[in-house]
Amino acid sequence: MWRTGATLVFGAGLGAAASRLLSAGGWREEGGADLMSRVPVIPVPGVPTVQASELQVSPGSSGAVMKYGFPSLGNIKTRESYVTSYDPLTRTASWVIERLNPASLSGLSDRKYCEFKEDDSIHVFHRATNADYKGSGFDRGHLAAAANHKWSQKAMDDTFYLSNVAPQNPHLNQNTWNNLEKLCRSLTKRYLNVYVCTGPLYLPRQEADGKLYVRYQVIGRNHVAVPTHFFKVLILEQADGKGVELRSYVLPNEPISEQVPLERFLVPIETIERMSGLLFVPNIMKRTAGGVRAIADR
DNA sequence: TTTATTGT
Numbered sequence: 627m628w629r630t631g632a633t634l635v636f637g638a639g640l641g642a643a644a645s646r647l648l649s650a651g652g653w654r655e656e657g658g659a660d661l662m663s664r665v666p667v668i669p670v671p672g673v674p675t676v677q678a679s680e681l682q683v684s685p686g687s688s689g690a691v692m693k694y695g696f697p698s699l700g701n702i703k704t705r706e707s708y709v710t711s712y713d714p715l716t717r718t719a720s721w722v723i724e725r726l727n728p729a730s731l732s733g734l735s736d737r738k739y740c741e742f743k744e745d746d747s748i749h750v751f752h753r754a755t756n757a758d759y760k761g762s763g764f765d766r767g768h769l770a771a772a773a774n775h776k777w778s779q780k781a782m783d784d785t786f787y788l789s790n791v792a793p794q795n796p797h798l799n800q801n802t803w804n805n806l807e808k809l810c811r812s813l814t815k816r817y818l819n820v821y822v823c824t825g826p827l828y829l830p831r832q833e834a835d836g837k838l839y840v841r842y843q844v845i846g847r848n849h850v851a852v853p854t855h856f857f858k859v860l861i862l863e864q865a866d867g868k869g870v871e872l873r874s875y876v877l878p879n880e881p882i883s884e885q886v887p888l889e890r891f892l893v894p895i896e897t898i899e900r901m902s903g904l905l906f907v908p909n910i911m912k913r914t915a916g917g918v919r920a921i922a923d924r
Numbered sequence: 925t926t927t928a929t930t931g932t
Contacts (some may be wrong), residue, residue, distance in 0.1 A: 737926085765928055773926060800927045808926075 691725045694821060694861055694870075695909025697902075703747065703789070707781035708770040710790060712745075714752035716851035718792040721825035721904060722769040726814050733776040740782055742766050745789035754788040758846025767794025767856075769824040771807045792826050793845055793852040797881035806858060806875060806888055813862060817871075821861035826853030827876065827901050853879050857898045859906055870910070874898050 691709050696702070698720060701712040708724040724730075744755050759766050769790050775781035784790070794803065813820045828851065830838040843852040860873040874895045875888065899905055 760929090768927085771926085794928095796928065804925095804927045 691723055691821075693725075694906075697721050697723075697823060697904035697906055697909070705781075705784040705787070705790075706778060707775040707784050708790065710769075712748060712789050714748070716826070716828070716853075717752060717754040717758075717848055718826055718851060718853075719769055719789055720902075721823050722790055723821065723823045724770045724774055726774050726810060726820040726822060727818065728814055730775060730777045730781075731773075731811055731814060733778065735776045735779040735782040737772045737782065739779060740772065740786045742786050742788060742791065745787040748789060752848075754791070754848055754850045755846065756788070758848050758850045759788075759793065760846075762793060762845040763796075764793035764845060764852060765796045765799040766791045767799045767803065769826075770822075771810075773807070774811065774822075792856070793843075793850055793879075794856070795880050798877065798879060801884050802882040802886070802888070803856070803877065805884065806877070806891075809888060810858070810860060813860070816865075817862040818865040818867075819863040821863075823857075823859040823861075823906065825857055825902065825904070826851070827855040827857055827898075829854045829901060855879055855901075857902065859895060859898060861910065872906075872910070874906075876901075 696709075696711075698711050700720070701714065703710050703712060707730075708722050710722040711720040712718075713720045742756055742759075744753055746753075756766075766788065768785055769792060770785050772782050772785045775785060810820055810822050828840050828842050830840045831854075833839050833841075842854055844850060845852060855876050855878050857877075858875045860875075862871040862873065864870065872895055874893055874897075875891045876893050876898060877891050895906055899907065
């Protein structure tokens with residue numbers, strides 16, 4: 627069984643497909659086959675590539691990884707393998723962006739040389755520690771995945787900062803979430819670059835009194851927040867230079883049968899933007915001539 | 925293969 631026990635309810639204005647996908651009773655999709663025709667894989671025609679000189683929103687030297695802009699502008703950190711925004715309240719990242727291509731995926735780096743470590747750049751009041759996770763029942767789930775950065779041991783090491791980690795259901799992490807990470811890597815065979823933005827979500831649920839509450843567990847002495855869900859936004863650059871495509875996923879932080887196809891978790895990017903407080907599409911539109919075209923349920 | 929934790 628993979629459906630959520632709790633009822634998920636979102637605010638007005640969500641796309642029909644999204645509200646159907648996330649409707650009361652959990653994640654069972656009722657739209658049938660035509661749901662897929664109305665959801666994600668968004669073609670973005672127009673400018674195929676953007677020159678580095680056009681980058682203006684990038685604080686620091688985040689470079690090519692941030693080509694499509696920042697989802698938010700607080701607590702930005704740039705590491706060897708990713709750029710991230712840290713949320714001191716939850717003791718985990720708001721989002722992490724990485725760029726995958728065949729070069730980033732190949733190399734001799736090995737996670738056996740890596741250890742999860744505190745992020746000393748974060749104030750000790752707001753920092754997760756390994757002790758927080760120990761015995762919690764949750765995995766230290768990577769946001770930017772280690773195997774995405776075999777090109778450099780330093781790059782792989784940097785994914786082991788606990789600021790790039792969130793408490794994740796072990797079954798989810800080691801099965802369906804792992805499969806989603808593998809899918810991201812396999813897409814580098816068909817696309818020039820795969821930009822991946824990953825983060826936690828803390829979604830409201832309807833409780834017994836009929837009202838909506840955001841409720842999440844916290845673990846350890848530092849009260850590291852356990853996300854209710856995780857998102858992944860993929861920006862896929864076509865190799866022929868014709869433009870980019872978007873795909874965005876939301877998965878509940880609970881066991882999911884591997885029998886459930888990943889397509890079942892596709893959602894319109896606007897759904898993630900509303901739920902997360904982040905913005906992706908304005909950035910992408912700024913970076914492309916044609917903008918985001920024709921999403922049926924937008 | 926990659927994702928991990930726990931115990932010795």
